[in-house]
Amino acid sequence: LLMMAMLLILNLVLVYRLSSSSSSCNSHFDILNSLPATAEGRDEWVRILQQQQDLHRREIERWQEVLRWISKLVTEVHGSLEKLQKSSIYTPPSPDRTDL
Numbered sequence: 001l002l003m004m005a006m007l008l009i010l011n012l013v014l015v016y017r018l019s020s021s022s023s024s025c026n027s028h029f030d031i032l033n034s035l036p037a038t039a040e041g042r043d044e045w046v047r048i049l050q051q052q053q054d055l056h057r058r059e060i061e062r063w064q065e066v067l068r069w070i071s072k073l074v075t076e077v078h079g080s081l082e083k084l085q086k087s088s089i090y091t092p093p094s095p096d097r098t099d100l
Contacts, residue, residue, distance in 0.1 A: 003084055
């Protein structure tokens with residue numbers, strides 16, 4: 001029961017981190033709203049494209065960080081479940097049970 005509560009809390013933290021990451025990414029799209037109504041030249045478009053590339057690079061770095069964090073959590077949960085399985089608290093059901 002304690003392990004289930006821990007897994008629930010870890011899931012909630014994960015959902016929070018993912019939602020906060022995606023909401024912070026949305027705020028960076030305000031750059032695109034500042035485009036002029038008409039193209040004012042090649043230099044302006046080059047600057048805008050460079051900003052988009054920088055934004056894309058930062059988003060990829062954030063997602064890589066989130067994936068590393070998720071991988072670490074999964075590894076920790078896996079280790080905890082293995083310890084629980086090996087402990088005397090957990091007794092696996094016997095294969096000859098017929099109460100299904």
